[in-house]
Amino acid sequence: MPGASQAWPAAPAPRPDTKKEGTAIPPSPPPKRHPYDQWSPDARALDLVGDKWTLLIVRDLAGGPRRFVELQRTLPGISTEQLRSRLNRMVADELLTRTRYREVPPRVDYELTERARALLPVVTELARWGRSWAWSAPRERERIDIGAILRAAAGARIPGGLAGTVAVSVETPDGLRRAMSLRAAAGALDYGEQPVADPGASVHGTQSAFVAALGPDGRRDALVIEGDAALAHGVLDAVCAAGGAPASQAA
Numbered sequence: 001m002p003g004a005s006q007a008w009p010a011a012p013a014p015r016p017d018t019k020k021e022g023t024a025i026p027p028s029p030p031p032k033r034h035p036y037d038q039w040s041p042d043a044r045a046l047d048l049v050g051d052k053w054t055l056l057i058v059r060d061l062a063g064g065p066r067r068f069v070e071l072q073r074t075l076p077g078i079s080t081e082q083l084r085s086r087l088n089r090m091v092a093d094e095l096l097t098r099t100r101y102r103e104v105p106p107r108v109d110y111e112l113t114e115r116a117r118a119l120l121p122v123v124t125e126l127a128r129w130g131r132s133w134a135w136s137a138p139r140e141r142e143r144i145d146i147g148a149i150l151r152a153a154a155g156a157r158i159p160g161g162l163a164g165t166v167a168v169s170v171e172t173p174d175g176l177r178r179a180m181s182l183r184a185a186a187g188a189l190d191y192g193e194q195p196v197a198d199p200g201a202s203v204h205g206t207q208s209a210f211v212a213a214l215g216p217d218g219r220r221d222a223l224v225i226e227g228d229a230a231l232a233h234g235v236l237d238a239v240c241a242a243g244g245a246p247a248s249q250a251a
Helices: 041-049 054-060 068-074 080-092 120-133 146-151 207-214 229-240
Strands: 022-024 096-101 107-112 164-171 177-185 188-192 201-206 224-227
Touching (some): 054 080, 054 120, 068 080, 080 096, 146 164, 146 177, 146 207, 177 229, 188 229, 201 207, 207 229, 224 229
Parallel strands (some): 164 201
Antiparallel strands (some): 022 096, 096 107, 177 188, 201 224
């Protein structure tokens, strides 16, 4: 119907096996919870994603499947029981698939369904709002994860003329290097964690350099940009894009 709002994407049909070498695990019985009991689309959506950690789990699976322990590493502050309960709930709600692999030690992967991937632009807009109204330099007790900021940009709308892949390399304070990528295509940004062959541009820097570049000041002078500088800056602009009032006006 013209002018009608877009319906929530239909949940994908259940699959007996999500990977040839893996076996899909049936969801556990859903844990008890308290729905909003309101006949409105926003309340229905919040029934599914309004609990603590849910949208951050969606964000951290933007680059592909992860194991339980990998999610624990990307979500500081969540207990083992909280994470297990939230993942069970999301599998039961058909936001995630859960696959066991025949390996020793046992391996279980969690992956976004089509329904959950449709939430990535929502996560991006939430990050945009946070950058406009709540952003600042890192607080004393906050864990810094540059990848979390990049994952939150997955699904961001970008200028149609911007296309190509930017390889990102972050040197952490303990001397490790984390490799990620951001791909601009078809007017949207995509995030990946696999090695990229022949990227259009690359951005390297220490964690501190990325904090300066992605923080409120937006200083990129400490980053090393190689290849197509316009592509690299365009992608960084998309990650940092925000409208409205600056963080200094946040309450």
